[in-house]
Amino acid sequence: MLTITDVSRRSGVASSALRFYEERGLIASERAGSGHRRYPRSVLRRIAFIVFAQRIGLTLEEIGAELAKLPADRVPSRRDWSRLSGQWTKRIDQRIAELQRLRSGLTECIGCGCLSIDRCSLANPADMAGRKGPGPRYWLG
Amino acid sequence: MLTITDVSRRSGVASSALRFYEERGLIASERAGSGHRRYPRSVLRRIAFIVFAQRIGLTLEEIGAELAKLPADRVPSRRDWSRLSGQWTKRIDQRIAELQRLRSGLTECIGCGCLSIDRCSLANPADMAGRKGPGPRYWLG
DNA sequence: CTACAAGTTCAAGTTAACTTGAAGTCAAGC
DNA sequence: GCTTGACTTCAAGTTAACTTGAACTTGTAG
Numbered sequence: 001m002l003t004i005t006d007v008s009r010r011s012g013v014a015s016s017a018l019r020f021y022e023e024r025g026l027i028a029s030e031r032a033g034s035g036h037r038r039y040p041r042s043v044l045r046r047i048a049f050i051v052f053a054q055r056i057g058l059t060l061e062e063i064g065a066e067l068a069k070l071p072a073d074r075v076p077s078r079r080d081w082s083r084l085s086g087q088w089t090k091r092i093d094q095r096i097a098e099l100q101r102l103r104s105g106l107t108e109c110i111g112c113g114c115l116s117i118d119r120c121s122l123a124n125p126a127d128m129a130g131r132k133g134p135g136p137r138y139w140l141g
Numbered sequence: 142m143l144t145i146t147d148v149s150r151r152s153g154v155a156s157s158a159l160r161f162y163e164e165r166g167l168i169a170s171e172r173a174g175s176g177h178r179r180y181p182r183s184v185l186r187r188i189a190f191i192v193f194a195q196r197i198g199l200t201l202e203e204i205g206a207e208l209a210k211l212p213a214d215r216v217p218s219r220r221d222w223s224r225l226s227g228q229w230t231k232r233i234d235q236r237i238a239e240l241q242r243l244r245s246g247l248t249e250c251i252g253c254g255c256l257s258i259d260r261c262s263l264a265n266p267a268d269m270a271g272r273k274g275p276g277p278r279y280w281l282g
Numbered sequence: 283c284t285a286c287a288a289g290t291t292c293a294a295g296t297t298a299a300c301t302t303g304a305a306g307t308c309a310a311g312c
Numbered sequence: 313g314c315t316t317g318a319c320t321t322c323a324a325g326t327t328a329a330c331t332t333g334a335a336c337t338t339g340t341a342g
Contacts, residue, residue, distance in 0.1 A: 005318070015290070015319090016301055024299095036319055037189045056243055092244045096237050100195055128300055146288070156289090157331055165329095175338055177289055230342070289342065296331075307320070312313100 001030070001038040011047045018047075026050055026064050042075045049081070056088055057095065142171070142179040152188045159188075167191055167205050183216045190222070197229055198236065 008015045021027045022037075027046055029037035046067065053063045066084050070076045149156045155239045162168045163178075170178035181246055187208065207225050211217045 003318080014301080017299080019320090020300060034319080035321095036308080052246065054242065054299095056240070081156050089244055092240050096240050099197070099233050099240075102193070103230055105193065144288085155331080158292090158329080161330060173338095175289080176291095178339075195329095283342100285341090287338100287340085290336080292334090293328080294331100294333080296329100298328100300326085302321090302325070304325105305321090307318100310316090312315090 001040060002043070003028075004037045004039070007039050007043060009048070011044055011051075013047055013051065019062075021047075021050065024064060026060065026067060040075075045076075045081075049084075053088070056092060058088075106132055143184075145170075145178045145180070148180050148184060148188070152185055152192075154188055154192065162188075162191065162201075165201055165205060167201065167208060181216075184187060186217075186222075190225075194229070197233060242259075 002010070004015045004018055007013075007018060011018075013021075018027065019037075022029060027039075027043055027050075029039050029043075049067070050060075050063055053066065054060070069084060070080055073103050078079075143151070145156045145159055148154075148159060152159075154162075159168065159178075163170060166186055168180075168191075170180050170184075173179050190208070191201075191204055194207065195201070199207075210225060211221055
């Protein structure tokens, strides 16, 4: 079993963040008699998954929902993990496609004038990956 | 000259956001005798640029720095705009490359076990596009 | 002339994902 | 036995990019 500092050092995630993740139900810990957290090694894989997913653009809430699909009664297997990540490939591909669209827009649109808003091909981009809230929504979806 | 509602409607950016951008120095307006804002049509191009750049991942601060490079004495030309966006292609390509790395990591790493942190190829990803602050920094750069 | 829609400023609220600080407990070395 | 460092909780602070609300003024249609 690992202490919070062990986990922090091995994962690169600050202890404060680990406590925060626990509060949000993303990871769990047992307690030593003293009240100090003790983590099984398997938590490292879980944390790796969290960081990974964040980098792809999921929010902690979404990540929590994914993690909730893992079996609670045993350490998740290879198959369990890959089932979760299956969905993501699509999401990544969409984001890549959007970036490519943006890139070609850079050379084709900004110079030409269609960025003056009306009929640019960028006016109808792909998904938003975590921005449902306020902000400029016309071009952003 | 356009009113703030005109600009908002044409750009899809809320008037509150337009005032906010002005406060941050990203756009400018003249005033009617009443104190109401009046915008030249060229502001639409500028706003398009802002939204565009945000979508690529620049912060408003970075965008402000870019916009500051435009000539102040005249309406920017095609060339002026394309000079600004030249830098971005590189940035977009890096982000795309990272996403591709993440995608292959999904199928190759999460299943296999190297996500148990030590020597995964994902442990050393590309640039961060606007996350210098707090957060898990080990994998994220 | 009277509504009322649209505009103004300024301060404060919002969300995500954490961090920081205060105040206190626990464990280990000397 | 004492100091030091790691740990705990809980509340409050942080940053970006806006939004919302209050209180007030202007412009316009009937």
